[in-house]
């Protein structure tokens with residue numbers, strides 16, 4: 576992708592070089608965890624997927640790693656390299672180190688048979704140039720205490736517990752409910768290792784920003800089975816008019832509407848509090864529909880997961896489509912030339928769930944759409960409209976109506992999101 580400075584080379588990083596690796600990331604991100612935090616937070620790196628740029632003197636100048644994920648996509652899931660821990664020493668910036676690492680990352684992911692890569696972007700300007708497209712938004716709300724919810728039958732019968740988070744007791748509960756609540760949602764990345772499963776329930780004091788230790792609200796049915804949780808903390812705040820504690824929700828999930836109603840009825844009515852801030856909710860979360868006055872919750876969108884199609888035909892054939900489609904796409908991709916050509920995507924028989932699989936083959940036929948691999952990545956999870964991209968001038972439509980038809984097939988009724996940052 577771009578040559579490294581003379582004497583620099585890309586190397587694998589074994590666990591024995593963990594301290595060197597982590598030190599580069601701390602320099603790049605400008606933070607230094609306390610020994611207490613380091614001891615408490617599990618290291619999630621997969622060492623056979625952890626790489627660095629080494630200088631001629633053997634020291635590390637830049638690092639990255641990836642997770643072996645299975646990315647939920649519309650109606651299916653595909654192997655995915657979850658790019659993470661990208662950092663370049665501040666005194667080595669803008670010399671092409673990231674570009675070289677991205678080249679290695681693509682090559683290794685393709686070698687492992689991963690047709691897709693995904694990431695959370697520290698800054699939005701970084702990854703589009705490498706063909707990653709912003710594929711989902713998440714919703715952030717700041718809901719006034721006591722906000723009214725629409726009534727949902729069955730909510731009253733559910734019980735609620737509120738307790739300190741305990742890693743031993745709550746890891747499995749959170750993992751299991753997270754998986755169940757997100758089933759069928761594109762982008763809902765499973766936390767597939769013990770270290771990743773522990774992440775949501777660890778709570779070193781340095782992460783509390785003056786708030787209380789992490790608490791968990793659990794909603795259970797009459798049999799005692801968990802149906803929803805919220806991980807949250809309150810921050811003691813007194814003003815002349817009285818208590819005004821803000822509540823910050825780290826993660827919340829519910830397996831059905833009654834559980835969501837019971838959960839939010841409780842969280843929105845905690846004593847001493849003034850408002851509840853949510854994080855990384857899907858844009859179609861049940862809460863949006865339950866709130867009587869969603870405007871008062873000051874909804875705000877932020878870019879969520881970014882997706883890069885590494886192997887275009889395998890990636891496009893790896894998901895389902897909402898409508899029959901026969902379309903020729905002229906794909907542009909400056910970094911992975913094997914993708915840069917015309918592809919014919921043809922859907923097959925309608926499946927039992929009403930959706931369609933597809934085969935994707937090279938063709939010389941005239942294209943209906945010219946699309947950069949970045950925009951294809953953005954549309955891949957079904958949450959971005961190809962028609963809107965034509966309107967914005969990012970996708971070129973050669974045949975009238977092609978974007979409407981392809982967009983209808985690529986779209987998906989469940990909004991994509993990843994509920995946690997990897």
Ligand SMILES: CC(=O)SCCNC(=O)CCNC(=O)[C@H](O)C(C)(C)COP(=O)(O)OP(=O)(O)OC[C@H]1O[C@@H](n2cnc3c(N)ncnc32)[C@H](O)[C@@H]1OP(=O)(O)O
Pocket residue numbers: 603604658659660661662663664667668669670671672673674675694695696697698700701704
């Ligand atoms: C998935 C994740 O882990 S996200 C975390 C990313 N890490 C961080 O944000 C930590 C702090 N920043 C860094 O470590 C580095 O500055 C990085 C990783 C963002 C960039 O690394 P560099 O080695 O400087 O990038 P590199 O020199 O390869 O730049 C490639 C191109 O991207 C551009 N670029 C790189 N970073 C940025 C940025 N933050 N904003 C805008 N453009 C950028 C460069 O200008 C260059 O453009 P050009 O090709 O037109 O000349």
